[in-house]
Amino acid sequence: MTPVRRTAALVAASLIALGTVVVPSPAPAVAPMAAPVATKAAAVAVTKSKAMTRETIAEDGTVTQVDERNVSLKVSQTTNLRGRQEIGVSWSGAHPTGGLVGDLNSAAGVNQEYPFVLLQCRGIDSSSVPVAKRLRPETCWTQTWAERFSGTNNTAYPAWRSDAFATTAERAALVNGADPRPTLCSRPARAERWLPLVAASGAVYAGGTVGCAGMAPESSNVGGTGIPSNATYGITGTDGRGSTQFAVWTSEENATLGCSSSVPCSLVAVPVMGISCDAYGTKLPADDRPDAESAAEAAGICGAEDKFQPGQIATSGDAPNPATAGALWWAGSNWHNRIAVPLSFAQSPNVCSVVSKTKPVGIYGSVMMTELTAQWQPKFCTDKALKPFIHVQTADTSARTLLEAGNVDAAFSSRAPDGGFLRPTVQAPVAVTGFAISYVIDDADGRRYTKLRLSPRLLAKLLTESYPGNALIKNNYSALEDNPVNITKDPEFQALNPGLPEYVNSEAASTLLTLSSEADLVYALTSYLNADPEARAWLDGTPDPWGMKVNPTYKGIDLPVFSWPLNDDTLAPQSYIDSGNNPCYTYSPTPYLALIANPTAFISTIVLNMQYSISNVNTACPNGDPRDVSSLRLQIQGRQQPGFRFVLGVVPLSSIGRYGLTSAALKTGSDASPAYVSGDDGGLRAAAKLFKADPTAKTWAVDYDALRTTAGKSAYPGTIPVFADVPTTGLDKGTAARMAQFLRFAAGPGQVRGLANGQLPAGYLPLTKANGLAAYAQYTTRAAAAVAAQKGFIPALDPADDPRPPTAPTTPDAVVPPGDLPGVPGDGATPGGVEKPAEAGEVIQLLNSKTPGEHSTLGGYGLLVLLVLAAVLGVVGIGLRFGSELEAAAGPAIRSSLKKVRR
């Protein structure tokens, strides 16, 4: 580059730089990091705009502008970020994308024309920082080698060699090739451009074909298992707009990229405009210019026509116009149009030591506590005053059974067992949280819909397998033939969510992904359906106003339930089975609608599916070969094509904030005047006000009927309390002390909202006076005392109702002599029996001690009274029936006595 040209380039660059306008909105880009009381992870959106052009330079140096755009980028949150967190990215003014592919996070994305490329890069884009801390293509993460290598034998002049914005060195035939060239790598192609990856550690991964010269350990040749890449080849609609979610990574997820609170990184948007062609090399030194023939070839390649119309979907085998494809995101023409937004990460909290001499106490149960315990645990293991605990996720029902049987020391659950705990057990409120209906739905413009509203009846329709899901079932299953094929065709859904695209054949849009293991979360969801008159009537057989009927196998279903049953056992029609179109299904035909519902045992699967819009519908049979039994496994449909996504799933409310998911507003209030409320703090607060104290069970419960009152109109119906269930007798001293400590923490310090260790994450309403939940925290504090004392005492909800101070035992007979215990071996001489009595005795004695709920006078003596009464009546009845005959038959003595009885 001659000095003159260099100056010109510099001027051009600064002009472009001037075009960059930074508009932080609505408040300063740096969120005020308030101390512990920061109410919410202050999500402050950042907006930036930039003018950009594509031009062509003719042989004589004349510059012709072929395209001009003014691109604006908005990022929903840029500070206080945590690993795997999703941030919303939207843009406008970009060139529409063509040749759309299904998976925007895969290497296939590079084959789109004019994609809006989003990358996470280490460093910041400023000339005021040292060069080492600036971002460049080498510090940007891509998952596969194909995203940072371009090689061809078809021509010596691929488009990137004509790049007007590339340096002379970058326009050579072989750029950045590994030196020495590893033997694994094939002979150099006619033109090769390598883009090495520079790790945070300074290590350089050269890449190359199939990563022959070394790839970062987090890389993958093919995509592979685990979490998808965050490099995104976003789609811009024909209106120039687009949006996506972007998962940011810390060094914990990706050490090579290495972003952290101390290593700054940026989100870099590269709106691909296409290569600004300088095919004749007017910007190159004379010696480096292609000859006339080559220049003509280069001009043809660089200025080629696009292969796709904007919005057109790519079919397999279609190659894009290489000059406008995403594969060249790193080329100067594209890269200099970048818009970089600095990201700052939350301080990585202290973590627990891998090696610990203290064994944690185990608390089993609720999946709704996962995010909370994840943030509390490090506090408990790093603070010397606290003792560690561990939260083992399991079915709430199973946790209660385990607790009752003395198999575990504590549980998290959301309701009292029917009839109460037999073992004196306090249920101390530790959280007010709930369930959410999460979704990924694209609107008619292919952008993510964020205003979903759902009613209990719609949820009931999804759960009861009442949408046939596809034409095959709809046309062959008479009970469902008049129902809409999926929810997008349902007028009730359309009325609530106008303007969404209708799908003819979307099985994913006919179901709601839920848990197959038992959970109080499902119990709450089904209680909500059950209490709604409209939903209940529909379940009982009343068609909705548009004529949709419940699947007959669910008609009149008893709710609530802990796990949703799969009732429909209809197979796909025999013709479908015989056709062999789906060899996996033909191999083993099973109820088809159950395959659509396909509930899963792990809540984490649902969260992951909602984060990445993965359809869990289990009807796919990729590469199924009837001759190869190992290929005949039905598989889930997997990631959906952006622009056409529709998945719905039940998740814990806390995962919404943690992973940046979207969640539906749910119907509350009366049928006559319904309201749709989201699971934010306001919705939770209003719902918690409606919780009903149950002085007998000594818990609080959701009052679903109250949702239909005026107060219920602002209440989020998915709200659920979570209790720590801890026995108040039978725990050993150490465990009792630790559980008491846990409860005291849960009642106070643990209820401060924030992202630091020991604070309360989003999705949990602090149990504070401000939220009207002071009584809950107080109860938990009193429960802590009862747990510490281990005298079998359970505090009353209202302190005034406590018969005596919590230290006094209320069940003095709790210790039963072991000899009275059933289930204990008589002589204990077996190997198992030898040491068992110590434990078994203890357990049994717990089982025999009584909780207040057991003492029912009616239950205890009612039957006795009834039986006595019945016996007397029996005698009298016999007397009445056979009296006269007996009189006649028996002797005079009996006759006289019978007379007496009759009188």
Place this chain on the structure above:
Amino acid sequence: MKSPLKNKRTTAKVVLGLTVALVALVGPSATAADSANSHALIQGSGSSWAANAINQWVADVANQGLRVVFTANGAAQGRKDYANRSNDFGVSDIPFRGKDPTTGQADTPLGRSFAYLPVAAGGTSFPYHIEVAGKLVRNLRLSGETIAKIFTSKITNWNDSQITKDNNNHALPSIPIIPVVHSEGAGVTNQFTSYLADQFPSIWGPCNGGITKETEYYPLNCGRSSGNQKAQAGSDGVMNFIKSAGANGSIGMEEYSYPLLANFPAAKVLNKAGYYTLPTQYNVAVALTKAVINEDPNSPTYLTQKLDKVYVNPDKRTYPLSSYVYAIIPTASNDDRMTTAKRQTLADFLYYSICQGQAEIGPVGYSSLPINLVTAGFQQIGKLKTADSGVDLSKRDVSTCHNPTFIAGKPRENHLAKIAPQPPACDKIGAGPCVAGQGAYNGNPGGSGGSGGAGGNPSGTPTGTGGGPTAGVPQSGATPGATDGLGLEDPAVDGSVAAGAPVAATLPADDSSGPSFVLTLLLVLLFVLVLLVPAGVGRLLVRRGGAR
């Protein structure tokens, strides 16, 4: 009866106290010094049999800064992913075998270095769905032979006399059996077919195309194009099918944690000693004391299991289909997916898994590794350091390992197996059947369950009053007459409640629910009054009338 027991308890308590003190003295004194190494995200895939345990560990270690992603796509796929270098560790019930002995599917690591490391023990259970009078039967018992015949379609109805015999002549109604198998290559299929091949070759062979070998791909309907069997994808698929309303009569195979999570019953399986048992953490631990582990560190299948002696373990606390599941880890120093940070994460994750991780999974349906396997596991983890001297393994050893199977001072003994409760008498062949919940005790050792005190190790130690495995089981009289068909029995009148299990999950009658003897008497009187007396009197009168 009262006082001796009380004395025994006191003794036990004293011993227990002493042990705790002892453990506290000699116990771990590790400082919380962590490695200076950073961690990096690792990805694993494979066995859905082990997934409930592994997912829990993945959640647990997040607070140690370890990021682990596990995909439960089946053992066969997990090994394939490992060979294709698309994961950092695999999880599989079986080693690479060159090829599947039955289907001939290729099964090699494609040159990637590997070492096996047992991470969990558990039982292959048989969850089932049988409704009688609208109620779920929850106390089914089956012998291995019956199971073999069910899954080879030799027994096709629940009223089969062999099933009736298994249940001590309590017959089930006529309901066709729907055996449910995995459609993907599954470790659980391999475990089950290994058992069939070893124990019932004459039943299994004809079904498996004459090959009396194990396989990961179940021959649906014994290779016939149609039949009563169903193939379902993955553990979710199998459990969803069994639970569904239309699946009355179905029975599948799945790791015990799956039916526990779904609150669905699993069949008790007959062991060599003549008892029908469940795969509780105790019964699995006892069974696996007979597992033959390849202890030749130079063998490519070092630490892998031979289970033929497990199937026939004579201890009456045995669950016959018990097995281990393995992690497959890369040991080469030049493995291109590995870095120091990833090896450190893998090492720390595995350390957690085989130590503390073992303590929490008992109640949810797994069993713990005994010390010899934990020790060997440490050696295998050591290979990560051999590959990369930057890996820090200090303090990660048996002394800091909170594993319930061993207690200080007795390293070679499986504590869990030692303290395992005897099966109740009603689980014996020819007795019972027990009511649902009996013989299902699955709590953690030590105190009221869960963690022990300061020492952290399971408290309690054998007091050594001797007695062979057959001695001293209270042979309380089972009262077969008290149950009228499976699943319809009334626990309150079943005399077999007071059996050997330390905890009967079914509770004895609550003393405050009224004087039960009086109630029973009254009930009998009432029946006599209402049913017998009128008829008797009537008859008497008629006779008299006739005589007159």
